[in-house]
Amino acid sequence: MVAVPDIVLEIQDAKRRFGRRAALSGISFTVRVGEISALLGPNGAGKTTLVRAISGRLPLDSGIIRILGHRVGSDGATRRLLGLVPQSIALYPHLTARENLHVMGRLSGLSSRQAAAAADDALARMDLAERANDRTKNLSAGMQRRLNIAAGTLHRPRLLLLDEPTVGVDLRARERIHDLLRQLRQEGIGILLTTHDLDQAAEIADRIGILSQGRLIAEGTPESLIRTAFGEAKELVVRLAREPDAGGRAFLEGQGLTAIRGKKDWSGRLPGGLTEMSVLGARLSQRGLAIEEVLLREPSLRGVFLRLTGEELTP
Amino acid sequence: MSAAIFRIMLLRLVRDRGALVMSFLLPAIFFLIFATISAATTGQDMVFKVAVADEVGNETAKRLQRALWDEPALTPLGTASTSGDEVRDLVRRGTADVGLIVKSNTEPAVPGGEQRRTFLVLVSDPTRGVAARLLSAQVHKAYLSARRDGSVNGKPSEGYLRTADLDGLLTREDVAGRSAGLNHIAYHAGAVAVLFLLFSAIHGALTLLEEKEAGILERIISGPGSTLVLVNGKFLYLVAQGFVQVGVIFLVAWLVHGVDLPGHWIGWAIITVSAAAAAAGMALAITAACSTVGQAQSIGNVAVLIFSALGGSMVPRFLMPPWLQDIGWMTPNTWAIEGYAAIFWRDEPVAALLLPAGVLLGAAAAGLLLSQWLATRLRGV
Structure with missing residues (x-):
C-alpha cells in the first residue's frame, strides 16, 4: 500500500536576501493536504517573496521548499502540482470565460479536449456556466475573481497559491469565493493564501502564519493564536484625545499596552472585566492622559496581529 | 501652483532616462538621418x-x-x-x-x-x-x-x-520583367508592406509585456507552461499575421494595378514569410528587452521608423548617399525590398531569393533566440 503524503507544502528554513535587506529570514511552514492556510503580514513582510519562491520563480539563498516531496526548482514536477492565482485578474479580457479557461488549460499542459472538459467543469463549479460565453471584461468583479481562481485549478493542482483572492469584491462575492475555497479544500487540495484581510483569514483558514520583516512570528489555528496571545484575558483598546508625551508613552507601555496608528490608539490584554477596565482608566487619567474612548472586546486575530507586530493590518 | 506642476513635470522628465532620450536625443538622430537623405535627394550630393x-x-x-x-x-x-x-x-x-x-x-x-x-x-x-x-x-x-x-x-x-x-x-x-511598367507599383507595395509588417509585429509583441503586467505571465510560468511556449506561440502568430497583411497589400496591388502576383506567388511567399519572420523576431526581442509596455512601444516605433527610413521603405535607397545605402543592408526592409525586386522586377528564379530570404530568416532566428533568452528573465518578475 502506497502511503499518501499528508504534507503538500513544506518550507524549511527559507532564506533570501535582496542586497542588504533580508526578505526571508529562515521561514519554516507547512500546508497539509485538504487544508487552508493563510499567511498574514503587512507590506514588506515577505509574503510575495515567499510565494515567488514556492512557485519556483525566485531561488532561495538557502533552505528547501518541497511540494509533495518534490523539491521546488529541481525539476518541472512541482510546476504540475502547483496552481497559482495572482492578485490581479490574470486573464485575457477580450476572451470569453470559456475561451479563457480553455487557453489556460492548454497552457497548463492539458490537451485541447481535456482543457475543454476542464473548462466546462470549472465553469459549472464556479457557478459561471450561464456566463460562459460572455467576454471576461463584461463580468462583474466577483465573477472575474471566481474565474481567476478557476483558471488556477484546471490542471487539478495539489497545491493552490492564492494572492489576495478577494481583494476588490463585495461581501456577497467574498462569501461565494470562501465557499469555493472550502469546496476545493474538500477535494483534497492544499490551499495557501496571502491576505491582508484578518476577517477572511479567521473565517476560512485552518491555520495561520503571521509574517513580519521576513520572519514567521506566529503560527497556529486562529483559536490557538488568540489563546496564546490573550489567554483568558479580553482585548482592550484605549483611544486618547491626543498623542501622549514620552513619559505618557512609557507609562502606557508599562501597563502592557502597545501603540497603534499614530500613538493615539493603544491596545493590550486585560485580565478580568469592566472593573479592571475602570481601574486602568482611572490610572491613565491620574497620569494626565486624556481618554477619548475605551473598548473592551473579545480578542480577535486583529488583536493578535496588533500585539505581535504593533501594526494594524488594513484590508 | 503652476510652478509646482512645472517642477513635477520637469523632475518626471529628468528622472526618466528613457524619456530624456526620446525627447532630446532621438529627435536629433532622426533629424540627421532625414536631413542626410533629403540633402542627397534634393541637393548637390545625389550621385x-x-x-x-x-x-x-x-x-x-x-x-x-x-x-x-x-x-x-x-x-x-x-x-x-x-x-x-x-x-x-x-x-x-x-x-x-x-x-x-x-x-x-x-x-x-x-x-x-x-x-x-x-x-x-x-x-x-x-x-x-x-x-x-x-x-x-x-x-x-x-x-x-x-x-x-x-x-x-x-x-x-x-x-x-x-x-x-x-x-x-x-x-x-x-529593363523589366514580365510586369514591365508596373514595377514601381511592386516596389511601393513591398516597401509599404515591410513598414507595416514591422509596426504590426511590434504592436503584437507588446502583448508579452501586457501579459506580464496583467499577471498572466506569472500564472503561466508558475505552472507547467514556460516562457518558451509564450514566445514561440507569439512568433508563429506574428509570422502568420504578417503573411496575411502583406498578402492583402499585394492583392490590392494585383487587383488595382495589375502587379503580377499570381505569376510570382512562390517567390512572393518565400520573401513574405521570411520578412514576416524577421519582423516577428525583431519585435519580440525588443519587447522582451523592455520592462514596460510604454518603453517597448516607444523603442519599437523608433526602431521601425529608423529601419524604414534607412531600408528604403520611405525613400528609395538609390537616392541616398552610398554610405547610407550600405547601412541599409543592416535592415530587414532592404533585404525584403530586394527580394520583391528580384521577383517582380528582375523576374529571377526562386534560387535567386536564397540570399535575401536567408538573411531575413537568419535575422528571424537571431531575434527569436534573443527574445527566448530575454524572456527567461521575466520569470523573476
Whole structure:
C-alpha cells in the first residue's frame, strides 16, 4: 500500500536576501493536504517573496521548499502540482470565460479536449456556466475573481497559491469565493493564501502564519493564536484625545499596552472585566492622559496581529 | 501652483532616462538621418551609378563619355569591354541606377559615306526614373558639347552624332520583367508592406509585456507552461499575421494595378514569410528587452521608423548617399525590398531569393533566440 503524503507544502528554513535587506529570514511552514492556510503580514513582510519562491520563480539563498516531496526548482514536477492565482485578474479580457479557461488549460499542459472538459467543469463549479460565453471584461468583479481562481485549478493542482483572492469584491462575492475555497479544500487540495484581510483569514483558514520583516512570528489555528496571545484575558483598546508625551508613552507601555496608528490608539490584554477596565482608566487619567474612548472586546486575530507586530493590518 | 506642476513635470522628465532620450536625443538622430537623405535627394550630393558599354569605341563616343563624367552626379561603372547585355544586367540587378550603351548600326553616318551612324541606348530601371531623366539631360548636354568639339567649320568629323535631333539618336530601353511598367507599383507595395509588417509585429509583441503586467505571465510560468511556449506561440502568430497583411497589400496591388502576383506567388511567399519572420523576431526581442509596455512601444516605433527610413521603405535607397545605402543592408526592409525586386522586377528564379530570404530568416532566428533568452528573465518578475 502506497502511503499518501499528508504534507503538500513544506518550507524549511527559507532564506533570501535582496542586497542588504533580508526578505526571508529562515521561514519554516507547512500546508497539509485538504487544508487552508493563510499567511498574514503587512507590506514588506515577505509574503510575495515567499510565494515567488514556492512557485519556483525566485531561488532561495538557502533552505528547501518541497511540494509533495518534490523539491521546488529541481525539476518541472512541482510546476504540475502547483496552481497559482495572482492578485490581479490574470486573464485575457477580450476572451470569453470559456475561451479563457480553455487557453489556460492548454497552457497548463492539458490537451485541447481535456482543457475543454476542464473548462466546462470549472465553469459549472464556479457557478459561471450561464456566463460562459460572455467576454471576461463584461463580468462583474466577483465573477472575474471566481474565474481567476478557476483558471488556477484546471490542471487539478495539489497545491493552490492564492494572492489576495478577494481583494476588490463585495461581501456577497467574498462569501461565494470562501465557499469555493472550502469546496476545493474538500477535494483534497492544499490551499495557501496571502491576505491582508484578518476577517477572511479567521473565517476560512485552518491555520495561520503571521509574517513580519521576513520572519514567521506566529503560527497556529486562529483559536490557538488568540489563546496564546490573550489567554483568558479580553482585548482592550484605549483611544486618547491626543498623542501622549514620552513619559505618557512609557507609562502606557508599562501597563502592557502597545501603540497603534499614530500613538493615539493603544491596545493590550486585560485580565478580568469592566472593573479592571475602570481601574486602568482611572490610572491613565491620574497620569494626565486624556481618554477619548475605551473598548473592551473579545480578542480577535486583529488583536493578535496588533500585539505581535504593533501594526494594524488594513484590508 | 503652476510652478509646482512645472517642477513635477520637469523632475518626471529628468528622472526618466528613457524619456530624456526620446525627447532630446532621438529627435536629433532622426533629424540627421532625414536631413542626410533629403540633402542627397534634393541637393548637390545625389550621385547615380551609370553602367556604360561602348560598342563603337571611336573618338566621338569617348568624347561623349568624357563630357558625361564631367557631371559630378554621374559615376561610371564598367570597363572598356563591358557589353550592352552586361549593362542591362547591372541595371536590372540594381548595381547601376541607369545604363548607357553607345552603339552603331548599318546606316552610314554621312549619306554616301562609309562611317556608320552612332546612336545611344539609355537603359532604364522604371523604379529609378529620376536617374534615367538625369542621364538623358546630361547626354543632351554632352551631345552639344561633343558636337561643338567634333565639328570643323561646321563639317562633321569622324563618327559624329549626325542628326540635330538627338531624340532620334537616344532611345530608351526599360529593363523589366514580365510586369514591365508596373514595377514601381511592386516596389511601393513591398516597401509599404515591410513598414507595416514591422509596426504590426511590434504592436503584437507588446502583448508579452501586457501579459506580464496583467499577471498572466506569472500564472503561466508558475505552472507547467514556460516562457518558451509564450514566445514561440507569439512568433508563429506574428509570422502568420504578417503573411496575411502583406498578402492583402499585394492583392490590392494585383487587383488595382495589375502587379503580377499570381505569376510570382512562390517567390512572393518565400520573401513574405521570411520578412514576416524577421519582423516577428525583431519585435519580440525588443519587447522582451523592455520592462514596460510604454518603453517597448516607444523603442519599437523608433526602431521601425529608423529601419524604414534607412531600408528604403520611405525613400528609395538609390537616392541616398552610398554610405547610407550600405547601412541599409543592416535592415530587414532592404533585404525584403530586394527580394520583391528580384521577383517582380528582375523576374529571377526562386534560387535567386536564397540570399535575401536567408538573411531575413537568419535575422528571424537571431531575434527569436534573443527574445527566448530575454524572456527567461521575466520569470523573476
